[in-house]
Amino acid sequence: MHDLKLPFVRRSERLYSSSNTLKYIFILPAALWIVAFTIFPVFATIQYSFANYVLGRGITAYVGLENYLNVLRSGAFWYSMFITSAYVSIAVPVELVLGFLLAWFVILCPREHNFFRPILTAPLFTMEVAIGYLGITLFTSQGGLFAEVLDYFGIHILWMTTAYGGLAAAIILDVWRWTPFVFLIAIAGLTGIPDEMYEAALLETSNYRHLLLYIALPLSWPVLSVALLLRLIEALKTFGIPLALTGGGPGISTQLFSILNYYTTIQFFDFGKGSAMALIYLVFVSVVVALFFNRLRKGFE
């Protein structure tokens, strides 16, 4: 982190000019693996989505668009789309803001108090299903830490037994788990801003809010936008935390898309419907991500 250049300065020149067979030998095993295992599943999913697939017997019949129509007529599917969108559009902005602010304060803080940084990145690699599981003991009304503390202040929320409570609890855990991701990237962005920028600005103002809003934020925005996009992509796949925390319940109230699709495919072995559902969702995700990518593409070039 010390020898930092401005972000996104890419070198185009190649290290080694000589071309020989070695480069193909080197790349061949990985290329074969990727071609073998990443191309076929997508085509297989497309095929299953038009078929009736019975485990053990394979494809028994092609049913045209029936699977798709079943999905589009299913209330659980639309509800899962809605609840996933709600989850993502609350969790991701909160994580972005918190991560950036924490990075700003860590950057301000003198180097000898650097210990905040490892502490604040600690949740980064924690297993999501384990965090969801631990979350039960934080949010249950029977002695859960979080619930008890809020109770003490007179705030009574039924976290585990209501739809909104369950969603809120999952989002809180998501924020705990993923803010460090934004934080870490924001630090890289803020470190890339040259000292002279701040020194020049300090001649004009002593208001740190201005430094934050007019220097730190715009100059680290390209980097932050990378964090935003990656968080968005990952959040749309959210699975572990709500699955372990609420199991999708009560009822189907916290059944995010991945959980619904997982149950459809693995518990009910309805591969046709599961595949159709997955492909519709893939289109939705691609459109959302493409819209964001077009707005944020500066960060990637």
Add this chain to the structure above:
Amino acid sequence: MRRALWLAASWRVRATTYIVLIVASIWVLTPFVWAIQNSIKSLTDTFNPAAIVPFVNYTPTLSSWIKVLSDNQAIPALLSSLIVSSGTTLLVILLGTPAAYSLAGFEFPIRSRDLNLWFYSQRVMPPVVVLAPFFILLVQLKLVDTWIGLILIYTTFNLTFGIVIMRDVFREISRDINDAAKVDGANAWQIFWLIAIPLSLDGLIVTGIIVFSFCWNEALFASAVAPQHAATLATFVLASRSTQGVNFNIAAVNTLIAIMPPVLMSLFVHRYLARGLTFGAVKG
């Protein structure tokens, strides 16, 4: 870390900085402390809000740890996680390093931007989309509920990531070193093995740690294709969630066993971490 900024800051800015950072640290550390605390309590003590300080308010006990570790599922799950995650990491490094080196060093008909775009599109696809095909593939290969089956899937998901980030690591190597080696008569293989690898070792280790953590934490495929014999810790955690439910002490021990290895590993890496997690888009 910014000397100038800190020196010019008023006491109010400084106070705010510390207050925010301390509050955030408490927020981050609380679940860890809560888990450790509950893991050394007896079941009755976990329901006693006054049991806060060990030895003073309650007698700490290792009984939950012993109970979980003597359970005939915890150790095999831990072993599965270790084998599957290390196996995948090894395979990704083995297949990915030469490919990454080749992409970093030589001309190819594919532009690196196109490669990045393809890579990001891979990332966008929710893994659940390919759940059915992989499940059926493993059934056909008779690899359901095996370590090899999981390693196969995880390698597929992590190989592109590994290549993209390692390619970036190899690009850091200065051209001069490479030219000097060539003048001294080293061939391409020697340059790769004796110069590029040692010089990029820390970047490769970070890549390895990230891949390891991804595999370790993966739950969707783990519980779908390896529900019993090859069950990893993620599956074990989900299973004990439904059988042990609200036993706070058992939940705490299970959580700690499941989250500790990657968290401890990540404490040792700072360099390349931001870059690794953004797949090379952010230098840092």
